[in-house]
Amino acid sequence: MTSDQHRPRFHFTAPTNWINDPNGVCFHAGRYHLYYQYNPNAAKWGDIHWGHASSADLVHWRDEPIALAPTPGGADAGGCFSGSFALVAGQPTLYYTGYTAQRQVQCAATSDDLQHWTLQPARTITTPPPGVGVQDFRDPYVFRHDDRWYMVVGASLHHARGQCLLYRSDDGIAWDYRGPLFTSPDLTLGRMWECPNFFPLGDRWVLTVSIWLGLGAHWFVGRFENEVFVPESDGVLDLDAGAFAHLTMQGPDGRTLQWAWMNEQREQARIDADGWAGAMTVPRELSLDARGRLNLRPVAEIAALREAPVDVTTSGAQRGVVATFAGRHLDIEATFTIRSVHDSQKLGLTVLASPDGSEVTRIVFWPDARRLSIERARSSTDALVRRQDLHGTLLLDEGEALHLRVLLDGSVLEVYANDRLALATRVYPVSEASVLGSVFVEGEADVALQVWAMGSLHEGPRSVLARPTQD
Ligand code: FRU
Numbered sequence: 001m002t003s004d005q006h007r008p009r010f011h012f013t014a015p016t017n018w019i020n021d022p023n024g025v026c027f028h029a030g031r032y033h034l035y036y037q038y039n040p041n042a043a044k045w046g047d048i049h050w051g052h053a054s055s056a057d058l059v060h061w062r063d064e065p066i067a068l069a070p071t072p073g074g075a076d077a078g079g080c081f082s083g084s085f086a087l088v089a090g091q092p093t094l095y096y097t098g099y100t101a102q103r104q105v106q107c108a109a110t111s112d113d114l115q116h117w118t119l120q121p122a123r124t125i126t127t128p129p130p131g132v133g134v135q136d137f138r139d140p141y142v143f144r145h146d147d148r149w150y151m152v153v154g155a156s157l158h159h160a161r162g163q164c165l166l167y168r169s170d171d172g173i174a175w176d177y178r179g180p181l182f183t184s185p186d187l188t189l190g191r192m193w194e195c196p197n198f199f200p201l202g203d204r205w206v207l208t209v210s211i212w213l214g215l216g217a218h219w220f221v222g223r224f225e226n227e228v229f230v231p232e233s234d235g236v237l238d239l240d241a242g243a244f245a246h247l248t249m250q251g252p253d254g255r256t257l258q259w260a261w262m263n264e265q266r267e268q269a270r271i272d273a274d275g276w277a278g279a280m281t282v283p284r285e286l287s288l289d290a291r292g293r294l295n296l297r298p299v300a301e302i303a304a305l306r307e308a309p310v311d312v313t314t315s316g317a318q319r320g321v322v323a324t325f326a327g328r329h330l331d332i333e334a335t336f337t338i339r340s341v342h343d344s345q346k347l348g349l350t351v352l353a354s355p356d357g358s359e360v361t362r363i364v365f366w367p368d369a370r371r372l373s374i375e376r377a378r379s380s381t382d383a384l385v386r387r388q389d390l391h392g393t394l395l396l397d398e399g400e401a402l403h404l405r406v407l408l409d410g411s412v413l414e415v416y417a418n419d420r421l422a423l424a425t426r427v428y429p430v431s432e433a434s435v436l437g438s439v440f441v442e443g444e445a446d447v448a449l450q451v452w453a454m455g456s457l458h459e460g461p462r463s464v465l466a467r468p469t470q471d
Pocket of ligand 1: 020021037048081082097138139194195244245
């Protein structure tokens with residue numbers, strides 16, 4: 001796979017085969033742990049296990065043995081669906097959804113070393129509350145608050161609107177249902193909410209949900225009072241489900257770190273041929289800005305994977321092009337100071353362009369429309385990959401410059417704008433020569449640009465790691 005030009009280097013993927021949601025992220029005994037939904041036997045969704053990787057520094061990751069596997073005849077016989085980690089009275093515990101064709105239940109497994117996990121069948125939450133179907137009940141997120149344990153579970157009320165359910169426990173073992181934490185006020189936010197994540201940030205609480213079925217992710221910022229969430233503001237977390245199933249943890253230094261899953265955007269035939277599917281976003285650090293908006297940026301540690309500055313040529317060769325560079329695994333910082341805003345003015349970057357122009361991906365900001373887009377129509381000449389555009393809204397304050405952080409990694413493209421709008425997607429140019437990049441300005445703006453080549457996050461060669469035997 002090292003010769004696969006679409007395979008990322010500094011975004012996490014499984015050694016082979018399929019991954020989806022990040023699960024059970026935590027920092028324990030000096031290491032960060034990233035678990036993930038994993039099919040060890042095929043590059044498509046199914047037979048869901050929990051894969052596992054760990055890191056001392058958030059930058060370099062090593063593969064660990066498979067953590068959870070479906071138990072034949074058990075509550076998770078059909079798959080170990082998404083969930084979270086908690087240290088319960090000193091005992092590492094995973095809470096996750098056990099899936100069978102009949103129903104979804106909330107399971108718990110314990111471990112002493114974060115590698116060998118033992119299902120605790122007596123702790124299973126077997127029945128959803130009234131109004132919630134047995135297949136609309138998943139993805140427990142457990143957290144500590146007011147000296148008690150709380151669990152939020154993703155659900156659908158009457159299979160019609162998204163809902164987050166709240167459970168409470170004194171010991172992390174026996175759980176009481178407390179009622180809905182929050183129910184979607186709006187039918188446009190999907191029929192069901194998956195992977196709810198609920199955490200304090202600054203002086204507020206944040207709820208993020210993924211909209212079933214793959215329709216995007218939304219954030220809410222508000223208050224947590226009397227065991228109910230009261231939202232004060234909300235917005236799009238990731239457009240178009242470019243990243244999905246967001247999950248946070250608190251780092252040892254108090255930072256709130258978030259991962260999300262980036263699905264493939266190509267036909268299964270292509271995926272089967274390559275033998276792997278899915279990647280994680282880089283870890284993001286979350287914060288609230290002065291206006292209570294959710295802000296997000298790649299963690300500072302990512303800069304440790306910068307290998308060398310890439311040569312930037314400043315050229316006036318083509319109208320509007322102010323700089324050119326090349327590469328397929330890049331960290332780019334571009335700041336545009338816009339001097340005046342007028343109609344049809346646009347600026348941005350192109351990446352993964354072929355010399356003949358047949359392939360190109362464009363990241364475009366229209367100051368007048370306050371719109372940031374990733375244009376994928378010409379990103380690949382392959383008809384079996386998705387190529388629709390992504391559009392986000394970005395309001396700049398008076399005099400505020402546009403800052404774009406672009407993480408390009410083979411087929412993975414993440415764009416962070418002014419730490420408050422993230423666009424994530426996948427692009428699959430066919431030509432090996434599609435490595436050219438540029439910065440363009442049609443209008444009046446000054447540009448500062450830095451480009452780095454990026455190294456690998458994996459600590460050496462990778463192989464699929466079998467599940468450790470229980471002894
Ligand atoms: C989200 C999701 C979760 C579920 C898991 C199964 O992508 O559908 O709701 O637990 O994936 O793999």
